[in-house]
Amino acid sequence: MxxxxxxxxxxxxxxxxxxxxxxxxxxxxxxxxxxxxxxxxxxxxxxxxxxxxxxxxxxxxxxxxxxxxxxxxxxxxxxxxEEADQISDPLYYWNKVMFHINDKLYYWAMKPISKGYKAATPTFFRRGIKNFFRNLTTPLRFVNCVLQGKGNAAEREFARFLVNSSIGVLGIGDPASKYPKLKAPDSESFGQTFATYGIGEGFYIVWPVLGPSTLRNSVGMIGDKLLSPVSYVDPTEASAGITALDMVNSVSFKIGDYESLKKASIDPYTAFRNIYLQNFRKKVEK
Amino acid sequence: MKKTFLIIFCFLFMCNTLLADDKNDAKMMIKSKIDSAISVLQNEDLKKEESNEKIIGIVSPVFNFGLIAKLSMGKTNWQKLSSDNKKRFVDLFENRMKSSYLEKLNMYTNESINYGEPIQEGRKVQVPTELISKDNKINMIYKLYKSKGLWKIYDLEVEGVSVVKTYKTQFDEVLKKGTVENLMKELEKPESE
Structure with missing residues (x-):
């Protein structure tokens, strides 16, 4: 040249x-x-x-x-x-009531229980429970990785499940994370899969206990439940108890997050609606 | 002739490294600011108020609070404010930003901080960081732009949530239902859980 x-x-x-x-x-x-x-x-x-x-x-x-x-x-x-951060909110009054109920539920029940639980249990125990539940929901993430064509993430989920269920003893340990190749992929759900298929969010809806969602993601949550082994535990009370343990345990790792977001906000209802949407949309982009 | 080509290639190469340095400049600046903020946090001799004041002194110069306030207000709303209200709004907003940023740092700095690869897009650079505490970790992206030769923060993204966007939807909502005075009152209220 x-x-x-x-x-x-x-x-x-x-x-x-x-x-x-x-x-x-x-x-x-x-x-x-x-x-x-x-x-x-x-x-x-x-x-x-x-x-x-x-x-x-x-x-x-x-x-x-x-x-x-x-x-x-x-x-x-x-x-x-961009106006893209907006979402239609036809259930505004219901949602607002639910938001306040969930808020009180957090301050009056969830927070004190999680705090007591955190004080009573060593960190390694809580981490073990967290790992166990994450391992248990592998089928959900695996299926959604496949449905979204995320081959590498699906492989990683599968390999992690094998390693952590065996060497990690039922998923309580997370030896797989020691290998950079087996780093935990981002969490996946049916809501995210529907989003990648181009299905719109619909409107905003706040569920009691479960918190903010959209019409599409609420349908997704049914699928998520169907792929979660905990839903199939036989007496319903036992299933609910396990779910409650999962919730208390995961809240124990992030006490203070909700409070700090609420403190920084001017109009908490609008703030948390926007935070939920931005956070979810970012997950879909990944 | 060969020499000239050599010069051109050297020049091209230099330009490349100069550009690369640009975004790394931003990253290094963020890193040095956070590192010194954390050394203040870890100094146990200091009282809470003292260390907070010191940290604000360290990080404030890299935040363009005025611009963050304006972006959060949005052009249409901003232009409707009287100049007195503009100043009042920026001051109130600045205080709120500072205290919520301090809170995040306080909550998430007992373990370590990872710095990701900066991403440049024209005059804008995003510096991803990961704050790791004993219990949890959060992703925080510093969004900077270059103005008058200096990198300044114009937005923060915490767990994929832009602070400016969140405030913007709230300001829109409050102004849709009420007046500017209502908004100022809300901002003046002490922060409550």
Missing amino acids: LSFRFDLFKFSVDGMKKKLFQGFLAFLFLILLFSSGCAHRPESSSSGYMSGSSLSQNEAVISDDEDDLNDDFGLLEDEFE
Whole structure:
């Protein structure tokens, strides 16, 4: 390629050669400038900012403000302008009541129980229970990985199940995580699978105890239950007890999370609706 | 002639590394700020208020609170505010952001922090981090942009949830039902669980 170019240049007159080459250089330089130049644009526009700083304090603040409005604000706000974060909420009044009931359930029952449980049990015990339940729901994640065409994740789930059920003693230990190749894949559910198939969310719905969901994900939850072995434990009381243990145990690992989110919010109902949606949509993207 | 080509290639190569350094600059800046914040947290001689004040002093310069406030308000709502209210809103919002960020750091820094590969998109860079506590771990992505030659944080993403987006839907909701004064009152209320 190089020698071919040299030949081309040999044909032209000396002066032309130089000019051509300079042109080529300028062209290259321009391309580079444009491809990397975006990062340097603010420098060139900083002159307005500088002149602003020579004004009185108050005026400087305002001109800085305007500067931001035209510059950074304008550029960055596109990222947040989309209406996509909205969802229809026809059950608003029901949902709001449920939200408050769940809130009270958390503060009056879930939190004190989990706190007591956490104080009474050593961390390795709680971690063992957590691993056990995660291992138990492998079929659910495996099936959904397959349905979404995530071959590698499905293989990993399967291998992890074999290793942790045997060497990990019924999934209480998690020896598989020692191997980077067997790192736990992200959690999967039917709601996520439906989403990748292009099924819309429907509307927002808050269930008692189970919390925020959407119409689509609620249907998904039925599938999730069907693939969870705990649902098949015979006396229903025993099944419910095991589910309760799972819940208390997993809450014991994140006491304080709900409180901190609620504290930071201004309109808690709207905040948690948005947090649920953003979090779920991010999971679908992965 | 060969020399010139060599120069061009060197130049191209340099540009490449310069670009790569750009996003790593952002990552290193975030890392150094968090590392020094954590060393303050781990200093047991300090009282809670003292260490909080120190941490805010360390991290504040990299946050563009004014911009985060404006982005959370959204262009349409922002332009409706009087300039007095703009200032009041930014101040109130800044306090709220600071205390919730401090709380996250306090909750999740007793074990370790992992820093992921930064992702660059024009003037914007995302620096993924993973805060690991004894009980749990959370993903936190710092979103930065370059302005006047400096990297500044314009949004935080915690477990896939953008802080700006969450506030934006709340501000929209409050302003849809009430007035700007209502919103200010809500922001002025002490935070309650």
